[in-house]
Amino acid sequence: EDQVTQSPEALRLQEGESSSLNCSYTVSGLRGLFWYRQDPGKGPEFLFTLYSAGEEKEKERLKATLTKKESFLHITAPKPEDSATYLCAVQARKAGTALIFGKGTTLSVSS
Amino acid sequence: DSGVTQTPKHLITATGQRVTLRCSPRSGDLSVYWYQQSLDQGLQFLIQYYNGEERAKGNILERFSAQQFPDLHSELNLSSLELGDSALYFCASSVVVTVNTGELFFGEGSRLTVL
Numbered sequence: 001e002d003q004v005t006q007s008p009e010a011l012r013l014q015e016g017e018s019s020s021l022n023c024s025y026t027v028s029g030l031r032g033l034f035w036y037r038q039d040p041g042k043g044p045e046f047l048f049t050l051y052s053a054g055e056e057k058e059k060e061r062l063k064a065t066l067t068k069k070e071s072f073l074h075i076t077a078p079k080p081e082d083s084a085t086y087l088c089a090v091q092a093r094k095a096g097t098a099l100i101f102g103k104g105t106t107l108s109v110s111s
Numbered sequence: 112d113s114g115v116t117q118t119p120k121h122l123i124t125a126t127g128q129r130v131t132l133r134c135s136p137r138s139g140d141l142s143v144y145w146y147q148q149s150l151d152q153g154l155q156f157l158i159q160y161y162n163g164e165e166r167a168k169g170n171i172l173e174r175f176s177a178q179q180f181p182d183l184h185s186e187l188n189l190s191s192l193e194l195g196d197s198a199l200y201f202c203a204s205s206v207v208v209t210v211n212t213g214e215l216f217f218g219e220g221s222r223l224t225v226l
Contacts, residue, residue, distance in 0.1 A: 043113060043201050043217030098167050103153035
């Protein structure tokens with residue numbers, strides 16, 4: 001069964017304290033892995049797409065990396081405005097167009 | 112603002128009732144997706160429509176149905192509601208039928224509470 005597991009469930013950081021979020025996946029043929037950000041009361045907002053192991057994408061203080069079994073979202077020198085829930089999703093070849101989401105990591109950054 | 116509009120934002124109803132959630136996709140987007148988000152299950156894919164036709168089905172209950180109209184807006188109908196149906200229902204859209212880039216544009220959701 002295709003599955004996405006994110007850890008930790010919650011993460012508290014001080015402003016400027018870098019860390020990483022993990023997304024482990026089991027999928028029969030990976031079409032792509034995606035990261036989204038979700039603010040409270042809002043819909044998820046697309047961040048990155050990764051297609052193959054070794055690929056990296058960056059956006060401001062965020063960098064996403066991909067291996068054959070997991071992806072990491074590295075947050076460098078976070079700011080309070082980075083506080084949100086970060087969702088990982090995979091698209092499996094056999095599932096067609098559906099994205100399978102993990103339950104997310106809720107990040108809180110305090111000043 | 113993603114450009115995807117969902118109504119109503121909040122809905123409170125009783126068990127056994129029927130409700131309709133509405134979604135207007137971004138201008139030009141032909142694909143509409145419905146997702147259910149609950150605290151314990153996360154985001155679960157329900158169903159996808161492309162240009163009026165059903166394209167993919169996820170774990171959608173038989174009590175739930177959806178359709179996409181000629182003007183591309185979509186409705187999700189939930190009937191014989193149960194307490195466990197309480198959740199956030201998101202609509203998302205994309206311009207293409209297969210989301211190879213993973214870039215779905217989500218609305219702000221409809222929060223359904225079943226009492």
